Amino acid sequence: MWIAGTVAVLLIALIAYEYRLRKPDQLVLYEAHGAIRLRGSAFYPRHFSLALPGTTHQNELKIDGVARGGIQIRTTLVLTVAPSREHLSSLVRVGGWRRDAAVKAAKEFETVIQGIVKEFTERHLIEELSSEKLSSHLWASVGSFTPKFGLEVVSLTVQSVDAADPEIAEAMRQRESARILEQTELFSQKARVAAARAKLEADEQIALSEHDLELKKYDLKRAELEKEALLAEKRTEDELKRSRMKLAYEQEEMALLKGSPELLLLSPQAARLAEASQNLKNARTIVSLWPSDPELGSRLSRTFQRFLDLVLEGDKRLSKTEGKPEGS
Numbered sequence: 001m002w003i004a005g006t007v008a009v010l011l012i013a014l015i016a017y018e019y020r021l022r023k024p025d026q027l028v029l030y031e032a033h034g035a036i037r038l039r040g041s042a043f044y045p046r047h048f049s050l051a052l053p054g055t056t057h058q059n060e061l062k063i064d065g066v067a068r069g070g071i072q073i074r075t076t077l078v079l080t081v082a083p084s085r086e087h088l089s090s091l092v093r094v095g096g097w098r099r100d101a102a103v104k105a106a107k108e109f110e111t112v113i114q115g116i117v118k119e120f121t122e123r124h125l126i127e128e129l130s131s132e133k134l135s136s137h138l139w140a141s142v143g144s145f146t147p148k149f150g151l152e153v154v155s156l157t158v159q160s161v162d163a164a165d166p167e168i169a170e171a172m173r174q175r176e177s178a179r180i181l182e183q184t185e186l187f188s189q190k191a192r193v194a195a196a197r198a199k200l201e202a203d204e205q206i207a208l209s210e211h212d213l214e215l216k217k218y219d220l221k222r223a224e225l226e227k228e229a230l231l232a233e234k235r236t237e238d239e240l241k242r243s244r245m246k247l248a249y250e251q252e253e254m255a256l257l258k259g260s261p262e263l264l265l266l267s268p269q270a271a272r273l274a275e276a277s278q279n280l281k282n283a284r285t286i287v288s289l290w291p292s293d294p295e296l297g298s299r300l301s302r303t304f305q306r307f308l309d310l311v312l313e314g315d316k317r318l319s320k321t322e323g324k325p326e327g328s
Contacts, residue, residue, distance in 0.1 A: 019045055022039070022041070023051075027051070027053075027083055027085070029049060029088060030048060036092050054083055056080050056082040056154050057082070057106050058080040059078070061110060062074060063075045063076075067125060071165075073126060073161060074161075074163075074164050077117070077158045078157045079155075081102070081146075081153055081154060082102070082151070083101075084150050086147075087147045087148075087150040091149070091150025092150070093150070094108055095150070102151070105150055105151055109151055116138060117134065126163060126172070127172075131159070131161055134158045135156065138156055138158070142156065
């Protein structure tokens with residue numbers, strides 16, 4: 001009984017000594033059949049496993065190189081890498097079976113980065129070098145090297161590509177400043193030209209709109225004048241028609257009076273003359289036989305004169321007839 005308890009205690013102590021709890025940021029590796037595998041359990045035997053930190057490793061690189069033409073340059077970049085879960089065998093091969101395998105592999109990988117940077121700068125003039133071009137070239141090149149080192153590139157940033165000689169670097173900065181100022185001035189002039197062109201186009205559009213408005217006003221005025229002309233013509237035709245009807249009426253009236261002169265006694269002028277003669281027997285009454293229309297009054301006066309002549313001739317004929325003897 002005592003032996004069994006002792007064995008149990010020893011086993012518990014052995015398990016507590018050998019097994020460790022895997023942390024969330026750890027990669028626990030083990031070897032099985034000549035291949036490196038990754039443990040997924042929460043506990044692992046520490047003497048039969050390798051616990052690697054899965055965090056990233058960042059390092060700043062200052063690389064001295066030569067541009068085309070023999071000008072010394074210095075490139076500064078920041079590299080951040082992390083262990084790759086898909087290439088654990090390569091990581092162990094480069095970094096060894098040790099906790100800092102990722103750090104050692106990153107150091108080896110930095111050597112490759114330096115070679116790529118130097119190879120790129122030697123093929124270009126210093127005026128042609130820029131952080132953007134170098135960064136694009138690095139991203140296109142490191143993809144084929146990272147699996148060999150068992151690493152994953154998290155970030156790769158080129159901070160500067162400058163000449164090592166301070167005077168050359170200052171001259172390049174001045175030239176870049178001049179170029180920027182020139183571009184700024186060019187953009188400013190282009191902006192002024194664009195603003196002037198926009199104003200000219202706006203004025204042209206306004207002028208066209210005003211011209212269209214004037215044409216519309218002219219069309220409306222012309223339509224209005226045409227309507228007024230039609231109305232005036234209609235009024236003239238109506239007045240001419242009324243005048244013709246009035247003239248025809250007066251002609252009929254004159255024809256009737258000419259054929260029957262005795263009808264003049266029924267005219268208003270004759271009635272006024274008769275009334276005046278009855279009221280004032282011994283007075284001379286002047287009655288105007290002419291109406292407001294001179295032409296009509298002239299015609300009526302001539303007709304009335306003719307009527308009087310006919311009456312007087314009738315009286316004379318009657319007197320002559322009465323004065324003759326019966327035998328004659």
